Amino acid sequence: xxxxRQQAGGGPGEYRLMIGETRGIRIRHRGREPQVHPTAYVAPxxxxxxxxxxxxxxxxMYGAVLDxxxxxxxxxxxxxxxxxxxxxxSAVAGEQPVLVGDHVFVGPHATLLGCEVGRCSYVxxxxxxxxxxxxxxxxxxxxxxxxxxxTVVPDEYFVPPHTVALDAPVRLMAPGDPGLAxxxxxxxxxxxxxxxxxxxxxxxxxxxxxxxxxxxxxxTHADDEVLPSE
Numbered sequence: 001x002x003x004x005r006q007q008a009g010g011g012p013g014e015y016r017l018m019i020g021e022t023r024g025i026r027i028r029h030r031g032r033e034p035q036v037h038p039t040a041y042v043a044p045x046x047x048x049x050x051x052x053x054x055x056x057x058x059x060x061m062y063g064a065v066l067d068x069x070x071x072x073x074x075x076x077x078x079x080x081x082x083x084x085x086x087x088x089x090s091a092v093a094g095e096q097p098v099l100v101g102d103h104v105f106v107g108p109h110a111t112l113l114g115c116e117v118g119r120c121s122y123v124x125x126x127x128x129x130x131x132x133x134x135x136x137x138x139x140x141x142x143x144x145x146x147x148x149x150x151t152v153v154p155d156e157y158f159v160p161p162h163t164v165a166l167d168a169p170v171r172l173m174a175p176g177d178p179g180l181a182x183x184x185x186x187x188x189x190x191x192x193x194x195x196x197x198x199x200x201x202x203x204x205x206x207x208x209x210x211x212x213x214x215x216x217x218x219x220t221h222a223d224d225e226v227l228p229s230e
Contacts, residue, residue: 024048024060028225030070046081049224051089055079055102069217071095076102076119083108090114092217093195096131107143114193115147118155127159131193141165148184149192 024042026034029050036042036054043062050068054060056077063084066073071089074097075081085106090096096114100106104117107125114131120138123129127141130148136155141147144162152168159165164173166183173180185200194213198206 023229026227028227029068030220032068032072033227034066049221061085066098068097070220071097071114073098073100075100076104078102079104079106081106082110082125085110085112087112088114090131090193090217092213093131093191093193101137124161130189148187149189150187 023036024044024046025048027047027049032051034048034050034052034054037056037058039056040054040058042048042054042060045062046060046064048054048066051072052066052068053073054075058075058077058079060066060075060081061083064081064087066081066087068089070091073087073089079100079102081087085108087098089098090113098112098114099116100112101117101119101121103120106112106123107127109126110123111128112123113129115129115133115135117123117129117135118137118139121135122140124141124143126144128146129135129141132149133147133151133153135141135147135153136157138156139153141159142161145159145165147153147159147165150168151165151170153159153165153170157170159172162175164175164180166173166187173183190196190198190206190210194210196206196209196213198209200206
């Protein structure tokens with residue numbers, strides 16, 4: 001249980017937060033609740049939703065959100081999820097857990113959606129890994145890079161800053177590449193992420209369907225229960 005105490009010898013109004021068994025904001029979702037190993041640290045403002053499993057000596061820092069939805073999230077031993085990262089599973093297009101191996105670093109503002117991250121990988125600040133992608137052991141997704149849906153990144157592979165990794169075998173494209181839009185269209189992202197088969201060029205119907213899928217999925221949070229502090 002967290003508590004606030006006045007600092008020894010401090011003047012009026014000087015207080016500090018004393019953290020005891022802090023395990024973040026834990027929310028029971030779809031009947032499943034987060035599990036945090038006793039040696040792990042979850043910051044008070046981190047949020048764990050549903051079937052989230054935080055392993056030994058893992059660290060989940062301030063403002064991070066780990067939302068399992070209808071799948072699960074596993075954070076391996078001695079892995080670090082930094083400030084304001086978003087980690088989200090899903091089951092709207094089949095089971096899409098987020099599986100983070102041991103000794104993985106996920107940087108501030110990074111996003112992991114329904115993907116697998118091999119041990120000793122490094123996902124840098126503001127990098128994104130999309131649904132059904134797999135990062136091999138020791139791989140690096142540098143600052144601001146995007147690993148698109150279904151992409152397979154080999155062991156110890158380096159995705160440079162602000163580039164897009166696609167396909168299997170993986171290939172890299174720069175943001176200004178004239179063929180990037182067409183290449184992304186071939187990925188089939190909407191089907192992989194949301195089970196939506198609307199044509200890439202039919203933008204209004206495509207994103208209307210995607211929004212409806214998310215509205216239904218996120219609507220299940222109406223029955224969530226915030227668990228008491230330990």
